[in-house]
Amino acid sequence: xxxxxxxxxxxxxxxxxxxxxxxxxxxxxxxxxxxxxxxxxxxxxxxxxxxxxxxxxxxxxxxxxxxxxxxxxxxxxxxxxxxxxxxxxxxxxxxxxxxxxxxxxx
Numbered sequence: 001x002x003x004x005x006x007x008x009x010x011x012x013x014x015x016x017x018x019x020x021x022x023x024x025x026x027x028x029x030x031x032x033x034x035x036x037x038x039x040x041x042x043x044x045x046x047x048x049x050x051x052x053x054x055x056x057x058x059x060x061x062x063x064x065x066x067x068x069x070x071x072x073x074x075x076x077x078x079x080x081x082x083x084x085x086x087x088x089x090x091x092x093x094x095x096x097x098x099x100x101x102x103x104x105x106x
Contacts, residue, residue, distance in 0.1 A: 008051040014041045014094040022067065023054065031056055066092060068099050077103075 001011040001024060013022040014036070021036040021044075040057065066080065068106035077100050084092040 002045075004045070007049045010056065012041075012045065012050070014038070021062075024083070028071065030069060031064050032067055033062040033064045036062055065095070068095065074100065074103065077104070086097050 001013040001022065003011045004006055006026075008026055010026045011026075014020070015022075019035050019037065021033040021041055022030060023033070024030040044050060044053050044058065054077045062063045068077070075097055081093065081100065082090065083089075084096060
């Protein structure tokens with residue numbers, strides 16, 4: 001991950017092999033964006049405002065998923081579980097539910 005200068009984004013990583021862009025936000029959430037071409041990532045890194053570029057050119061254009069970290073609190077996971085249920089995001093719902101089960105059932 002490459003630390004970037006942005007008021008909203010902490011760092012950015014990219015896999016050329018899988019064409020996956022990983023973005024970690026300053027508030028702690030991390031997201032993967034899929035099938036992102038290398039030239040888009042280069043434009044992102046060279047943009048005057050990385051946050052604005054991400055919002056305009058990437059966030060609503062590419063499939064994405066949240067990356068869950070061990071640092072995420074159960075409260076954060078429950079909130080995300082509720083959001084994924086409300087938005088009918090079945091993929092994230094299953095991932096979050098599995099993570100909650102793993103943490104709570106030991």
